[in-house]
Every structure is written in C-alpha cells, then in structure tokens.
Amino acid sequence: MDEQGRYETMASLKGKDILHGNQFSKKEIDSIMKVASDFEKELKKKDSLSLLKGKILATLFFEPSTRTRLSFETAMQRLAGGVISMASAESSSAAKGETVADTARTVSQYADVIVIRHPRIGSAKEAADAAPIPVINAGDGAGQHPTQALLDIYTIRKEQGSLKNLVVSMVGDLKYGRTVHALVELLSLSQAKLYFVSPSTLRMPEEITSNLRGKGVEVVETENLMEAASKSDLLYMTRIQKERFEDLSEYERVKGSFIVNGEFLKKLKKKITILHPLPRVDEISQDVDFYPGAAYFRQVRNGVFVRMALLAMILGKR
Amino acid sequence: MDEQGRYETMASLKGKDILHGNQFSKKEIDSIMKVASDFEKELKKKDSLSLLKGKILATLFFEPSTRTRLSFETAMQRLAGGVISMASAESSSAAKGETVADTARTVSQYADVIVIRHPRIGSAKEAADAAPIPVINAGDGAGQHPTQALLDIYTIRKEQGSLKNLVVSMVGDLKYGRTVHALVELLSLSQAKLYFVSPSTLRMPEEITSNLRGKGVEVVETENLMEAASKSDLLYMTRIQKERFEDLSEYERVKGSFIVNGEFLKKLKKKITILHPLPRVDEISQDVDFYPGAAYFRQVRNGVFVRMALLAMILGKR
Amino acid sequence: MDEQGRYETMASLKGKDILHGNQFSKKEIDSIMKVASDFEKELKKKDSLSLLKGKILATLFFEPSTRTRLSFETAMQRLAGGVISMASAESSSAAKGETVADTARTVSQYADVIVIRHPRIGSAKEAADAAPIPVINAGDGAGQHPTQALLDIYTIRKEQGSLKNLVVSMVGDLKYGRTVHALVELLSLSQAKLYFVSPSTLRMPEEITSNLRGKGVEVVETENLMEAASKSDLLYMTRIQKERFEDLSEYERVKGSFIVNGEFLKKLKKKITILHPLPRVDEISQDVDFYPGAAYFRQVRNGVFVRMALLAMILGKR
Numbered sequence: 001m002d003e004q005g006r007y008e009t010m011a012s013l014k015g016k017d018i019l020h021g022n023q024f025s026k027k028e029i030d031s032i033m034k035v036a037s038d039f040e041k042e043l044k045k046k047d048s049l050s051l052l053k054g055k056i057l058a059t060l061f062f063e064p065s066t067r068t069r070l071s072f073e074t075a076m077q078r079l080a081g082g083v084i085s086m087a088s089a090e091s092s093s094a095a096k097g098e099t100v101a102d103t104a105r106t107v108s109q110y111a112d113v114i115v116i117r118h119p120r121i122g123s124a125k126e127a128a129d130a131a132p133i134p135v136i137n138a139g140d141g142a143g144q145h146p147t148q149a150l151l152d153i154y155t156i157r158k159e160q161g162s163l164k165n166l167v168v169s170m171v172g173d174l175k176y177g178r179t180v181h182a183l184v185e186l187l188s189l190s191q192a193k194l195y196f197v198s199p200s201t202l203r204m205p206e207e208i209t210s211n212l213r214g215k216g217v218e219v220v221e222t223e224n225l226m227e228a229a230s231k232s233d234l235l236y237m238t239r240i241q242k243e244r245f246e247d248l249s250e251y252e253r254v255k256g257s258f259i260v261n262g263e264f265l266k267k268l269k270k271k272i273t274i275l276h277p278l279p280r281v282d283e284i285s286q287d288v289d290f291y292p293g294a295a296y297f298r299q300v301r302n303g304v305f306v307r308m309a310l311l312a313m314i315l316g317k318r
Numbered sequence: 319m320d321e322q323g324r325y326e327t328m329a330s331l332k333g334k335d336i337l338h339g340n341q342f343s344k345k346e347i348d349s350i351m352k353v354a355s356d357f358e359k360e361l362k363k364k365d366s367l368s369l370l371k372g373k374i375l376a377t378l379f380f381e382p383s384t385r386t387r388l389s390f391e392t393a394m395q396r397l398a399g400g401v402i403s404m405a406s407a408e409s410s411s412a413a414k415g416e417t418v419a420d421t422a423r424t425v426s427q428y429a430d431v432i433v434i435r436h437p438r439i440g441s442a443k444e445a446a447d448a449a450p451i452p453v454i455n456a457g458d459g460a461g462q463h464p465t466q467a468l469l470d471i472y473t474i475r476k477e478q479g480s481l482k483n484l485v486v487s488m489v490g491d492l493k494y495g496r497t498v499h500a501l502v503e504l505l506s507l508s509q510a511k512l513y514f515v516s517p518s519t520l521r522m523p524e525e526i527t528s529n530l531r532g533k534g535v536e537v538v539e540t541e542n543l544m545e546a547a548s549k550s551d552l553l554y555m556t557r558i559q560k561e562r563f564e565d566l567s568e569y570e571r572v573k574g575s576f577i578v579n580g581e582f583l584k585k586l587k588k589k590i591t592i593l594h595p596l597p598r599v600d601e602i603s604q605d606v607d608f609y610p611g612a613a614y615f616r617q618v619r620n621g622v623f624v625r626m627a628l629l630a631m632i633l634g635k636r
Numbered sequence: 637m638d639e640q641g642r643y644e645t646m647a648s649l650k651g652k653d654i655l656h657g658n659q660f661s662k663k664e665i666d667s668i669m670k671v672a673s674d675f676e677k678e679l680k681k682k683d684s685l686s687l688l689k690g691k692i693l694a695t696l697f698f699e700p701s702t703r704t705r706l707s708f709e710t711a712m713q714r715l716a717g718g719v720i721s722m723a724s725a726e727s728s729s730a731a732k733g734e735t736v737a738d739t740a741r742t743v744s745q746y747a748d749v750i751v752i753r754h755p756r757i758g759s760a761k762e763a764a765d766a767a768p769i770p771v772i773n774a775g776d777g778a779g780q781h782p783t784q785a786l787l788d789i790y791t792i793r794k795e796q797g798s799l800k801n802l803v804v805s806m807v808g809d810l811k812y813g814r815t816v817h818a819l820v821e822l823l824s825l826s827q828a829k830l831y832f833v834s835p836s837t838l839r840m841p842e843e844i845t846s847n848l849r850g851k852g853v854e855v856v857e858t859e860n861l862m863e864a865a866s867k868s869d870l871l872y873m874t875r876i877q878k879e880r881f882e883d884l885s886e887y888e889r890v891k892g893s894f895i896v897n898g899e900f901l902k903k904l905k906k907k908i909t910i911l912h913p914l915p916r917v918d919e920i921s922q923d924v925d926f927y928p929g930a931a932y933f934r935q936v937r938n939g940v941f942v943r944m945a946l947l948a949m950i951l952g953k954r
Contacts (some may be wrong), residue, residue, distance in 0.1 A: 109616075304745065
C-alpha cells in the first residue's frame with residue numbers, strides 16, 4: 001500500500017477533545033499508536049520535527065503536576081510548537097472567582113490547543129464545552145487522565161509485543177487511581193485477564209468491575225500480591241497514598257503488602273513487565289530499576305511520543 | 319500612496335517604554351491600531367510571523383496575572399520571539415530584598431524587552447528608568463495598565479466602527495479600576511459622552527472627572543445603571559471586589575445593582591457593545607455571552623494583536 | 637593556525653556533567669572562556685544562533701532563583717533551543733515524596749540537558765548519577781555553584797585583561813557563600829593574592845584556607861575592609877544575610893563594616909573592578925553603579941555567554 005493509501009485507513013482526530021479513556025474507537029487507538037510510533041522513529045534521527053511550527057499549546061495546571069506538564073510541553077516543542085503555561089492555580093484568575101469555562105474561553109483566544117489539569121471531576125469537560133479549540137484532559141480529580149492510559153497501552157504493546165491475551169495485575173490504590181480506571185477500559189478491548197490487587201479499603205469501584213465482567217473480561221480481586229503477580233505478564237503498580245487512611249497504623253500495615261523488590265521479582269515470570277505511572281515512593285524498590293522488564297522510565301518517554309501524536313492529530317497535522 | 323509612503327506617516331515607538339495610558343499622541347495610537355490590524359489580518363493566513371525571531375521577552379509578574387502574562391507571551395511567540403518568565407514574586411530576588419530597579423537592570427542583560435506587573439504604583443517607571451531596554455507596564459497596583467486601555471480602544475473601533483461621538487457607560491468599581499482610568503484618558507481624545515455608573519463609595523476619582531470636564535468631555539455620574547445603559551452605545555463593565563468593602567451587607571446590596579443579564583439587555587440599544595476586562599464574576603450573566611454585542615472574549619483576542627504591535631514597534635520592527 | 641587546528645586544541649565537554657568548581661582542568665577552563673567569548677562576539681551581530689535548535693533544556697529549581705534560572709533559559713534560547721521549566725518545588729513530584737534521582741531520570745526522558753538547583757548539598761550529584769543526560773549544578777545548598785564561578789572568571793579576565801598576579805579581596809559572608817568557595821578554587825590556578833574580608837563569625841572555612849595555602853596561594857584574613865581593598869585590583873562583594881545571625885545587634889554592627897560607597901571608592905586603586913553575584917542589598921550603594929569599574933551588571937550578562945558555552949559544549953556542538 002502506498003503512503004497515501006496507508007493514511008487513508010487512519011482515524012482522524014482533527015478538532016476533537018481528549019477527555020475520557022473510553023472515548024476512543026479501536027481504530028482511533030490504533031491510529032494514535034501508529035503516529036506515536038512514527039514520531040518515535042523520527043526522533044531517533046533528529047531532535048525535533050517542524051509539524052506544529054507557529055502553533056501554541058496552553059498548559060493550564062490548576063493542580064500542579066510537573067511530570068505531566070513537562071511531558072506535554074516537551075511533546076509540543078519536539079514538534080516545533082510554542083507553549084504558554086500556568087503551572088499552578090495560585091497565579092490564576094480562578095483565585096478571583098473565574099469559572100473554568102471562562103478561563104478556557106479566554107485562553108482559547110491565545111492558544112491553538114489547551115491541556116488542563118484541575119482537581120474537580122468534570123472540569124475538563126466544562127473547559128472543552130466552552131472553548132472553541134481542542135482541549136486535552138490531563139487529569140480532573142478522581143476523574144479521567146486519558147493520555148496516561150494511552151501511553152500505558154503504547155508501552156505495553158512495545159514491551160509485550162501485543163495486548164492480546166495478557167494477564168495483568170493492577171496493584172495498589174485501585175479506588176482513587178484514575179490512571180487504572182482509564183487503563184482497564186482500554187485493556188477491556190483486548191481480552192486481557194485482570195487481577196485487581198489492593199487492600200480491601202482501596203478496591204476497584206464495584207461499578208467498574210461489574211462493567212468489565214459484563215463485557216466478558218475475566219477479573220479476579222485479591223489482596224494477595226504474590227498469587228496474582230506470579231501468574232501475570234505485567235504488573236501495573238501504583239502508589240498508596242497515606243492521606244487516604246484515617247488510621248495510620250492501617251496504612252503502615254497495608255503499604256508493606258504491596259511492595260515489589262528484587263527478591264520478589266525472582267518468583268515471577270521471566271519476561272514480566274513492570275509499569276508505574278510515577279512518582280513511586282516505596283512500592284518499587286531501587287534494585288528493581290536495573291531489571292530489563294522495569295519499564296517505568298521508558299513509559300515516561302513513551303508519554304512524549306503519544307502526546308506528540310495526540311497534539312499533531314487534533315491539530316489536523318496527522 | 320505606495321507602501322513606503324504609507325509607513326512614512328506612521329509614528330515610531332522604537333526603544334520607547336509603555337508606561338502610561340496618556341503617554342500617546344493621537345498619531346501614535348493610530349499607528350498602533352494600524353499595526354495591530356495588519357497583524358490580525360496576517361494571522362488569519364498563518365499561525366505566526368517571524369518578525370521577532372531571536373528576540374527575547376521577559377515577563378516579570380511580581381503579582382500574578384495569568385491572563386495578562388499569557389497574552390503577552392502569546393503575542394511574542396506569534397512573532398516567533400522567545401520568552402523567559404517569572405510568574406510570581408515568591409520565586410524572585412525581591413524576596414531577598416532586591417529593588418525593582420536592580421531586578422530590571424539584571425533582566426535587561428538577558429532579554430530585549432521587559433513586561434512588568436508589580437503591586438506598587440510607580441514600580442514600572444522605576445524599572446524603565448533603570449533598564450537600558452524597553453519596559454512595558456502591565457499594571458502597577460492602583461496605577462496604570464496602558465496595554466489594556468489600548469486593546470479596549472482597538473476593540474471599540476472594531477465593534478462600533480469608530481470612536482466618534484460614542485455614548486459610553488463605565489460601570490462598577492471606578493475608584494480602584496486602573497483599567498477604566500486609562501481608558502477614559504484615551505476616550506477623551508474622541509468626543510465620547512461618558513456615564514460613570516458606580517456605587518457612591520466606588521466613584522471615579524474627582525481628579526479624573528474634573529480633568530475630563532476641563533477638556534470639554536461630557537460626564538454624567540450616576541448610580542442608576544438602567545438610566546445610563548439605555549442611552550449608551552457601549553457598556554464597559556468591571557468587577558466589584560468584595561475586599562473593597564468594610565461592610566459586607568453593603569457589598570451584597572451594591573453588587574446586585576450592577577448586573578447585566580439577558581432580560582436587562584432587551585431594554586438597551588440594539589447594537590450596544592458590552593466589554594469587560596475580565597475575569598467577571600456575577601456582573602455579566604452567562605446568557606449575555608451569546609448576544610452578538612457581547613465582545614469581551616473578542617476583546618481578549620484583540621489584546622494579542624495590540625501587544626504584538628507594541629512589541630514589534632518598540633523593538634523597531636514596525 | 638587554521639580554524640580546524642585551532643579547535644583541535646580545545647577540550648571537549650561532550651556528555652559531561654558540570655557539578656563542581658574544581659572539576660575543570662586549565663585547558664577546559666580556557667576552552668570554555670574561548671567559546672563564551674566567541675558567542676559574545678556573534679551575539680553582537682545577531683540576536684541568536686541556531687546551534688541547539690531542536691534541543692530541550694529542563695530547568696529544575698527546587699529552590700527558586702529567578703536570576704539563575706532566567707540566565708540559563710536565555711542562554712538556551714539564544715542558541716535556538718527550547719526550555720521546559722519547574723520554577724519552584726511546590727509544583728513538583730518532590731511534594732509526593734519522589735527522590736531527586738527519580739525526578740532526574742524522569743526529566744531525562746524529556747530533555748537533552750538538565751539544570752538543577754536544590755537546597756540540599758550533594759543533590760546535583762545524585763541527579764547526575766541517575767540521569768543519562770548531562771546535568772548542570774546551579775547551586776546545591778551550601779555546596780557548589782560552578783557556573784557562577786566560571787562567569788566570575790570570565791568577567792575578571794575581561795575587566796582586568798588577565799587573571800595573572802591579581803590581588804583580590806573577597807568580602808562579606810565567606811562562610812556560607814558557595815560562590816566564593818568555587819571562585820577561590822579557580823583563582824588558585826593563577827597566582828592570585830587573596831584577602832578574605834569577613835566578620836569573624838563568617839570567616840572562610842579553615843579547610844579551604846589551608847588547602848589554598850598548601851597550594852602556595854598567598855592568603856590574608858582580615859576584618860578590615862579598607863586595608864584589604866586599598867591593595868586590591870578586584871573587590872568581590874557578597875551579601876551578608878541577616879538569617880545567619882542569632883544576635884541581631886551583632887548583624888547590624890557587622891553589616892555596616894562591609895559597605896562600599898562612592899566615598900570609599902576614592903581611596904582605592906583607580907582601575908579597581910567591583911563584582912557581586914547579586915542580588916545586593918546595602919553592601920554596594922547605588923552611587924557606585926556609575927563607576928566604570930562597577931562590573932556587576934556586565935557580570936550578569938557574561939553569565940549568559942558562559943552558560944551558552946557550557947550548554948553548547950556538553951551537547952557536543954562546540
């Protein structure tokens with residue numbers, strides 16, 4: 001198939017908002033993965049591409065997140081685009097009582113695309129409804145963080161070759177972890193078997209679990225990390241946050257049960273992949289970093305390629 | 319007239335500071351409007367111009383203002399210039415006791431032009447006196463904010479065709495609102511009739527009112543919004559800030575009297591234009607947004623063109 | 637010697653970290669000075685060079701420093717590179733308990749070079765050990781700030797023609813001043829005679845003084861500024877910070893003894909150079925600014941050239 005033909009089979013995201021992990025069709029996900037992979041190859045040959053020259057990205061972080069903000073700002077600049085940035089809400093009109101909708105409409109007079117993080121669920125949708133330009137949700141409280149889910153999928157494909165028939169353990173805080181909520185939606189498209197490994201107080205919301213089962217996904221809930229991990233091709237670790245616990249002794253007890261270290265690794269499948277949305281604290285010990293399947297920093301890098309793909313696609317350049 | 323001839327009639331702002339709303343001659347204002355209008359047309363054809371490639375703008379915001387900072391940073395980048403930014407004073411040498419003059423002299427070793435916002439009146443002038451490069455005042459406390467006034471003028475010309483013989487109501491906090499102080503200076507150049515509509519505690523400073531009357535401008539002061547609005551071609555709304563009131567019940571009473579909503583609009587001139595420097599809180603209700611004369615978000619966009627014009631002109635590129 | 641030959645004699649810093657003031661050989665310092673001087677000349681002809689186009693610098697300031705951060709960001713942009721920036725630690729993953737090493741490894745997935753400032757001594761080294769890309773230490777608490785020392789050397793060479801046989805007074809807080817610690821290391825390579833002028837509670841650490849003497853450097857410690865200054869070719873002034881004193885009356889007494897003003901200047905050598913890493917508070921009065929030897933703002937500008945040289949060299953472009 002010639003180049004023209006190949007791109008005719010691609011989904012278009014031109015002008016679209018990226019708000020929710022389950023907004024994508026299978027074809028759209030495949031297209032995003034393809035474009036991200038193309039960019040990854042091109043960045044091996046040169047430092048940046050000129051695809052978005054003259055375009056401006058606004059990053060609006062009402063809740064700070066250096067990692068996510070810098071990832072998007074890198075993606076934009078690797079495509080030769082410019083960036084305007086609000087790194088924290090203190091310095092915003094929100095402090096003067098402005099609605100998210102008004103802020104989004106204002107900033108859409110400056111920029112060509114907005115990335116927003118906000119502590120309140122639904123806020124990214126409000127911004128998208130108000131703004132005439134595309135809006136990407138980079139986390140809306142306990143809600144969604146769809147680009148994280150996409151970069152996770154991209155990483156799993158690269159590390160494991162395919163998503164088909166994978167056994168995946170999601171580990172840690174499954175109740176509040178928006179990352180895992182969005183990821184399981186995407187994994188449900190490809191016959192994964194899922195272990196949900198968490199303390200009982202931080203279990204995956206019943207609504208998500210039953211929805212998955214309704215789609216025919218095999219789901220096992222357990223507090224036993226070893227049992228799940230030993231059968232898994234992939235461990236998706238998350239941070240258990242102290243502030244989720246009323247009883248600190250309960251936190252200390254629980255935290256210790258969900259730690260992966262070098263000793264633990266030896267009992268798992270040889271080719272297991274370990275992911276983590278980062279930052280990690282104690283749940284993955286430093287000695288794991290040197291294991292070939294420890295993919296969490298490659299995962300960070302993949303985030304740049306996936307976000308480049310999204311920016312280029314919603315701006316109609318791919 | 320050929321292109322050469324046309325530009326010979328333009329005022330030059332090369333190397334000048336932009337400090338005060340009334341520093342401009344009529345010819346200078348016309349030139350700024352002309353350049354801004356040219357840029358607006360050019361940006362319809364492409365995403366950015368290369369006029370300031372290699373130049374660097376420093377934005378020094380000792381008092382945060384996301385809106386104004388991002389507007390300037392957008393303007394610079396739409397002209398292909400670079401930006402270095404201090405978004406809040408916390409992270410500045412000011413915390414170590416440095417004077418504004420020293421900060422400005424330091425930053426002028428890095429950048430080609432400085433935009434400064436500072437809570438103290440007169441600070442932008444101090445920066446300009448110390449720095450060998452042009453300085454733009456983006457608000458010095460209760461003092462001036464001249465680029466806001468220029469973008470207001472640009473917007474009024476676009477929305478109403480001309481400034482000539484307009485009836486304008488300035489509404490809300492006229493005592494502390496530096497935006498309206500600068501704007502009335504510029505409006506006084508073109509035979510506007512002005513209504514000053516405010517609670518008695520937030521009236522336009524007597525000095526400004528009598529100065530306007532001295533120039534022959536017709537000024538009416540009132541607390542009756544409907545009376546003024548029904549005769550006006552333009553409503554310039556501003557936010558009434560709670561923190562200006564010692565007596566909160568007085569605030570609640572006053573606030574309610576200066577609100578424009580859809581019902582109110584019906585009683586006004588058909589072609590009325592509504593402006594607001596934003597952010598708004600309750601003084602313009604959401605249903606007004608869809609009215610054709612609601613120009614406050616177009617006003618935001620115009621700010622980019624006007625700031626592009628100022629940056630290009632003081633750097634000698636237009 | 638032809639151009640090729642000239643560059644063959646240059647030291648390479650490609651891929652290296654810049655962590656400590658005494659990591660450099662004499663040849664490396666000469667090469668940095670040469671490249672900085674070339675850039676200074678080239679920037680007189682145009683606004684920026686395109687040497688680092690497509691490259692990205694990450695500035696990670698866990699402790700805010702507008703001056704140093706903007707200097708690096710300017711240097712990168714004058715070479716056409718891009719910047720991603722964390723201006724303060726509040727907005728960082730550090731707040732979530734991430735180690736400096738993990739932050740550095742994460743950010744090295746985005747950027748081509750990292751500049752880090754952190755309040756803890758040794759932190760820049762940790763970042764450098766963890767990151768696969770070059771790391772520049774822009775201050776690690778009471779530790780090192782090597783680029784300040786290099787720009788000081790660059791400035792002294794320019795102002796005095798050479799470093800050879802200079803008599804230098806280092807004045808103020810010599811105990812905690814990391815700037816002077818790194819600078820004396822570099823000065824020790826060129827037969828300077830050093831006066832250390834400080835209150836007894838803020839003397840140069842004994843370890844540094846005896847190390848210098850061991851290398852044959854002539855060192856005089858005194859509390860008498862006039863005595864030292866009157867014999868000096870160069871005064872290197874530093875700020876005495878109130879927070880170093882338990883007894884505030886002691887602070888007030890001490891502060892007054894280390895002030896340079898116009899009257900004082902008259903008693904010194906005609907061609908004396910006055911440097912200060914800035915920000916200054918009272919230790920150099922404003923009337924000194926207009927003296928030809930007052931080089932502290934030129935020193936700021938030189939910082940851009942030296943940092944351009946370092947960025948270009950460690951990225952293998954010079």
